[in-house]
Amino acid sequence: MWKPHDKAILSVPDQGEEGVSAATPLLSARPPFAIDPRWTLVEAGFDPGCEPGIESIFTVANGYVGTRGSLDERAGPSSPVTYLAGVFTGTGGAGGVLKLAELPDWTYLRVLVDGVSLSLETGTTLDHRRILDLQHGVLFRQWRHRDDRGRVTALTYARAVCLHDRHLLLQSLTVTPDNYEGDITIQSATNNPRSEIPWSFDLKGDTALLLGETNRGTTIAMASHSRLRQEKGLENVGNGSGEACAEQWVWRAQRGAVARFDRSVVVYSSREVPDPAEAAIGHVRRAAETGLDAHLLRHTQAWEERWCASDVEVVGDETAQRALRFAAYHLNSAVNPRDERVSIGARALTGPTYKGHVFWDTEIYVLPFYTFTDPAAARSLLQYRFHTLPAARDRARRLGYQGALYAWESADTGADVTPETVRAPDGRVVQVLTGIQEHHISADIAYAVWQYWQATADEKFFLTAGADILIETARFWASRGRVEPDGRYHIRTVIGPDEYHESVDDNAYTNVMAQWNLERAAETVDWLRSRRADVWPVISERVRVTPDEPDSWRRTAALMVTGFDRTINLFEQFAGF
Numbered sequence: 001m002w003k004p005h006d007k008a009i010l011s012v013p014d015q016g017e018e019g020v021s022a023a024t025p026l027l028s029a030r031p032p033f034a035i036d037p038r039w040t041l042v043e044a045g046f047d048p049g050c051e052p053g054i055e056s057i058f059t060v061a062n063g064y065v066g067t068r069g070s071l072d073e074r075a076g077p078s079s080p081v082t083y084l085a086g087v088f089t090g091t092g093g094a095g096g097v098l099k100l101a102e103l104p105d106w107t108y109l110r111v112l113v114d115g116v117s118l119s120l121e122t123g124t125t126l127d128h129r130r131i132l133d134l135q136h137g138v139l140f141r142q143w144r145h146r147d148d149r150g151r152v153t154a155l156t157y158a159r160a161v162c163l164h165d166r167h168l169l170l171q172s173l174t175v176t177p178d179n180y181e182g183d184i185t186i187q188s189a190t191n192n193p194r195s196e197i198p199w200s201f202d203l204k205g206d207t208a209l210l211l212g213e214t215n216r217g218t219t220i221a222m223a224s225h226s227r228l229r230q231e232k233g234l235e236n237v238g239n240g241s242g243e244a245c246a247e248q249w250v251w252r253a254q255r256g257a258v259a260r261f262d263r264s265v266v267v268y269s270s271r272e273v274p275d276p277a278e279a280a281i282g283h284v285r286r287a288a289e290t291g292l293d294a295h296l297l298r299h300t301q302a303w304e305e306r307w308c309a310s311d312v313e314v315v316g317d318e319t320a321q322r323a324l325r326f327a328a329y330h331l332n333s334a335v336n337p338r339d340e341r342v343s344i345g346a347r348a349l350t351g352p353t354y355k356g357h358v359f360w361d362t363e364i365y366v367l368p369f370y371t372f373t374d375p376a377a378a379r380s381l382l383q384y385r386f387h388t389l390p391a392a393r394d395r396a397r398r399l400g401y402q403g404a405l406y407a408w409e410s411a412d413t414g415a416d417v418t419p420e421t422v423r424a425p426d427g428r429v430v431q432v433l434t435g436i437q438e439h440h441i442s443a444d445i446a447y448a449v450w451q452y453w454q455a456t457a458d459e460k461f462f463l464t465a466g467a468d469i470l471i472e473t474a475r476f477w478a479s480r481g482r483v484e485p486d487g488r489y490h491i492r493t494v495i496g497p498d499e500y501h502e503s504v505d506d507n508a509y510t511n512v513m514a515q516w517n518l519e520r521a522a523e524t525v526d527w528l529r530s531r532r533a534d535v536w537p538v539i540s541e542r543v544r545v546t547p548d549e550p551d552s553w554r555r556t557a558a559l560m561v562t563g564f565d566r567t568i569n570l571f572e573q574f575a576g577f
Helices: 050-057 276-290 292-310 320-336 363-375 375-387 389-398 441-456 459-480 510-533 535-541 549-559
Strands: 002-004 038-043 065-067 083-090 098-103 105-115 124-133 136-147 152-161 168-178 180-190 197-206 208-212 218-228 233-242 245-255 259-267 421-423 429-431
Touching: 065 152, 065 168, 065 421, 083 259, 098 218, 105 168, 105 245, 105 259, 136 292, 136 549, 152 292, 168 276, 168 292, 180 259, 208 276, 218 245, 218 276, 245 259, 259 276, 259 292, 259 375, 276 292, 276 389, 292 320, 292 363, 320 363, 363 429, 375 389, 375 441, 375 459, 389 459, 441 459, 459 510, 459 535, 459 549, 510 535, 510 549
Parallel strands: none
Antiparallel strands: 002 038, 038 124, 065 083, 083 098, 105 180, 124 136, 136 152, 152 168, 168 259, 180 245, 197 208, 208 218, 218 259, 233 245, 421 429
């Protein structure tokens, strides 16, 4: 299992007391920056049963693409998957499953000594650990292996999904025969039998190209460029390609002589460019010319800039400090401020759970972090909700309501992709009611819009997108319930955040958020009329606000049943709780 970095682990990769600089020798296994133990997570040893969780924890990502922290040679129950934000496959709608597309594994590397593969499952593992450097966004791995003949091989891996260049992925491996001479082979490949996308392979000179197309019409290109570098005295280096997107490097290694394998991979999709293959090939060739070390340095500098805005320092509690930085690392890894057509799924780009679908968690739990540390990222996430507003309007209309009801589970278009049924642990097929009854998400999104506007004073966003969301979600709440004979406004048959209670009436969280949404929408219209009379006619025409709507929203909010009992100062979770 992973554990905090300690002093004994600090020397892995070995870098001396003062760390190392960007002037690190070409073939060194050391990174071109100092590793601070307060910024690291370490998994020592290897436990196959923990591998699925470890791979999620050690994901490297940049909001555009994410790669799980799987072992390079795929030992144990590995899921070496790469995800591309906003690219889905499958089918939505009744009976369908729409999920984040799985890209080929670009990290596969296998090392052989005199034709025999090195494996954690054979021979003797003298040392093995994965080190996630949170500060610089790099996953390291160190492995010392002794085979059945007593030969010891030292391997150091590094992997990064670049923050300074979101299309670029980097991998490096250094191999050192500690106590022998022999033939060493590195086999590299880009493939993934898990992928449901059909892929074609082509070799364009020194560049390998994988091209695939989802069943929803999105074309994806992955271009790869590799090179092997070695110290003087090594002989007989060979390079050959197989039938798949694979390469093999073979050389006669001398005792203690270091060889280093570098791979650069570039990913594009037709979401960004008309010809992903051309863009990927040109980009990876330019990246190869620049060199892995230079790009790795730029990547770490980009991470340092993010931490300047988002680090939270805790004095006197190293465990809390590391936990906060781990959380912030994954938040910083999950978002792409440059793409306002995607959001963050419940598991971001770390694994298949929830299929990459976007829930209310993004606006309530995740987005505030960006609002206060990276406003451009927060705005991009809210723009995703604005771009999917037509789907929310359509959903409300189909269910007999006004305004906008956002999907409980959303993907690329904003249409609801909540599964209709799931299989319980005991094998029973259970109906999923959250997509039908859990409506508080519309108020949650309105809340995030308001919080962002209040924190940033971003009037351009508010005038072009935010006000529309507040008004249309308020309209939904004004139509979702009704005033009953007791003179109060009731919202019935809902699911609140406590999803173990279904089909309840007057859920406190839902009703209080609906009340707040109605009040803020009315306040928004008042503010626009009085403070931005220059643009109000345009907005009013766009969302067709009638003169009496704001007062109607206030009356509805005032009549809302909230479940609050003033005699005991408590909210009843829902009627009859």
